[in-house]
Amino acid sequence: MNKDEQDKAAATMAYVEMRRESIRRKLADVYLEYYDALCDELDGTYWMPCSGLRSIEEQLALYNKGRTQESLAKGERIVTNARPGFSPHNWGCATDWVENKPYFDWSDMWKKSDWVGLGSAARRVGLVWGGDFKNIVDKPHVELPLKCPWSEIGRIYMASGKIVANEAILQNALYYKL
Numbered sequence: 632m633n634k635d636e637q638d639k640a641a642a643t644m645a646y647v648e649m650r651r652e653s654i655r656r657k658l659a660d661v662y663l664e665y666y667d668a669l670c671d672e673l674d675g676t677y678w679m680p681c682s683g684l685r686s687i688e689e690q691l692a693l694y695n696k697g698r699t700q701e702s703l704a705k706g707e708r709i710v711t712n713a714r715p716g717f718s719p720h721n722w723g724c725a726t727d728w729v730e731n732k733p734y735f736d737w738s739d740m741w742k743k744s745d746w747v748g749l750g751s752a753a754r755r756v757g758l759v760w761g762g763d764f765k766n767i768v769d770k771p772h773v774e775l776p777l778k779c780p781w782s783e784i785g786r787i788y789m790a791s792g793k794i795v796a797n798e799a800i801l802q803n804a805l806y807y808k809l
């Protein structure tokens with residue numbers, strides 16, 4: 632690597648670390664141990680979270696993609712089956728990742744990322760990887776392992792009208808503890 636390339640690599644790595652920290656700040660406590668373990672697995676790589684906690688409003692906007700007339704008119708497709716409150720992102724228990732290598736074009740990143748590398752790192756720390764999903768395969772996605780479907784957690788949200796006491800609910804539902 633020449634000096635320019637070294638500088639670019641160092642700047643990209645600093646950006647990746649900043650993203651890991653800023654996304655981390657809004658995650659649920661119950662997910663943090665897994666998240667940190669995944670970051671340790673990905674240490675020295677350019678894997679970077681691009682999304683973590685997602686509000687109910689943001690989830691509704693995603694759910695509407697490919698479903699409302701307005702969205703269909705724009706040619707959008709369905710991207711999620713999770714209604715607001717039914718996604719682990721709404722609980723701060725999921726992250727989406729992309730490999731931000733210094734020489735990648737942003738437009739190429741989704742094609743070029745080594746998804747198998749992310750998936751195996753996620754599995755090693757006991758997280759659920761969206762690349763293993765049967766319905767909508769979601770390779771950037773990593774989530775907390777639960778004994779029950781997230782729709783059950785979502786129903787608790789629907790009943791209360793807001794996300795409350797999620798730590799206790801999620802601790803009870805955890806598939807296993809690290």
Ligand SMILES: [Zn+2]
Nearest residue numbers: 725726727772
């Ligand atoms: Zn996701």
